Amino acid sequence: xxxxxxxxxxxxxxxxxxxxxxxxxxxxxxxxxxxxxxxxxxxxxxxxxxxxxxxxxxxxxxxxxxxxxxxxxxxxxxxxxxxxxxxxxxxxxxxxxxxxxxxxxxxxxxxxxxxxxxxxxxxxxxxxxxxxxxxxxxxxxxxxxxxxxxxxxxxxxxxxxxxxxxxxxxxxxxxxxxxxxxxxxxxxxxxxxxxxxxxxxxxxxxxxxxxxxxxxxxxxxxxxxxxxxxxxxxxxxxxxxxxxxxxxxxxxxxxxxxxxxxx
Numbered sequence: 001x002x003x004x005x006x007x008x009x010x011x012x013x014x015x016x017x018x019x020x021x022x023x024x025x026x027x028x029x030x031x032x033x034x035x036x037x038x039x040x041x042x043x044x045x046x047x048x049x050x051x052x053x054x055x056x057x058x059x060x061x062x063x064x065x066x067x068x069x070x071x072x073x074x075x076x077x078x079x080x081x082x083x084x085x086x087x088x089x090x091x092x093x094x095x096x097x098x099x100x101x102x103x104x105x106x107x108x109x110x111x112x113x114x115x116x117x118x119x120x121x122x123x124x125x126x127x128x129x130x131x132x133x134x135x136x137x138x139x140x141x142x143x144x145x146x147x148x149x150x151x152x153x154x155x156x157x158x159x160x161x162x163x164x165x166x167x168x169x170x171x172x173x174x175x176x177x178x179x180x181x182x183x184x185x186x187x188x189x190x191x192x193x194x195x196x197x198x199x200x201x202x203x204x205x206x207x208x209x210x211x212x213x214x215x216x217x218x219x220x221x222x223x224x225x226x227x228x229x230x231x232x233x234x235x236x237x238x239x240x241x242x243x244x245x246x247x248x249x250x251x252x253x254x255x256x257x258x259x260x261x262x263x
Contacts, residue, residue, distance in 0.1 A: 009247035010211035013171070013218045013256055014060040014239075015087075015150065016049060017127065018042075018079075020072060020224070022065040022093035034186045038224055042072050045227020050082055052236050056243045060084050061253040063127040063150070066091035066114030073118045080119045085252040087125040087150070088112065095132040101140075108140050125253050127151055131173060135163045142166055148257045150218065157215040158260035169260060171218055171253055176202050178220040183231065196234055203238065211247045216256055 021038040053060055062079050064086055069076045080086060091111035096104050115121050124147040128137060133151040138161070141149060148169040152161050161170040175181050182199040185191035203219060210217040226235055242248045251259075 007249055008214055009245075009249065010207050010214075011216035011256065012207060012210075012242060012248055012250050013216060013253055014053075014058065014221070014250065015127075015218055015253065016060060016062045016221050016223060016226075017089055018046065018062050018064045018068050018076075018223060019089070019093055020065075020068045022067045022090075025067060025092055031187070034188060037186060041222060041224030041227060042068075042075050045223030045225075045232075046075055046079075048227050048232050049223055050078065052232075052239060053084070054082060056239055058239065058243065058250045059252040059255070061087055061125070063087040063089035063125075064115065065089045065093045065129070066111035067093070069114045069118040076115075076119050080121060085125075085254050086115055086119060086121045086123050087127055087253065088115065088123045088146070089127050090129040093129040095130045096128060096134045096137045097132045101136050104134070104137055105140055108137075108144060112144070124148065125150060125171070125257065127173075133161075135166070138163055138166050138168060141168055147261070148253065150253060156210075156217070158256065169257055171216075171256060171260075173218050173220055177206055177218065179225045179231075180220075180222060183225050183228075184222075196231060199231075200234060200238065207242065207248065216251070218253075 019038060020042050021035050024035045024038055062084055064076055088111050091107045094107055115123060126141055126146050126149050128151040131151045148171050150171040150173055152170050153172055153174050155172055159170050160167050179199060182194040185193050206217050
């Protein structure tokens with residue numbers, strides 16, 4: 001399971017967490033300015049991303065909270081119509097850590113119902129809100145028949161995440177390959193806005209290393225973050241470069257999971 005097939009280069013998985021306002025719905029204290037930041041991802045970020053993916057013919061996986069699907073059904077249907085994959089990203093974007101098992105199960109079920117009702121999709125993959133997967137959540141995922149998770153960081157290629165007798169295929173992530181730690185900021189939660197070059201250096205560097213080791217790398221982005229003008233322009237240039245590189249291929253998470261499970 002250490003290599004994605006026999007491809008002699010880097011396998012890049014583009015993933016987008018379509019949180020919209022769901023991140024702010026989970027907070028007790030939030031203002032309209034913060035909420036509007038999440039909405040930008042639907043209004044401008046998502047159309048820009050769909051456009052560049054279509055122009056370059058690239059697949060992507062969009063992890064969608066149930067509340068986002070309910071609030072913006074047309075936007076989520078557009079993702080499916082464009083041929084992209086939907087993954088489960090909770091319902092109200094609530095972190096599982098410290099929450100009763102019953103509440104975790106309800107969040108999972110409500111998210112599944114929303115994606116089914118809106119898009120007619122039952123996702124095979126899951127990504128926990130804020131990447132806080134718990135042992136209890138792992139058990140729920142196994143019981144619900146999910147094929148993989150993408151929340152943990154125990155390797156830099158597909159591996160099996162285990163807890164006792166529970167196990168699931170993991171398509172690993174890392175904070176350094178996520179746009180939020182670089183650019184995520186709001187007045188309540190804080191954060192920072194880093195120089196664009198820092199994100200580009202981390203992303204390019206990881207992809208180059210993945211090519212040398214013939215492995216996969218998952219890049220995580222948020223439409224409200226990477227969809228901002230100058231960041232989107234940089235992403236578009238990066239994707240153009242990578243799409244023209246014979247040492248790079250792009251897979252959706254379902255494709256990477258299928259290759260990993262076949263080895």
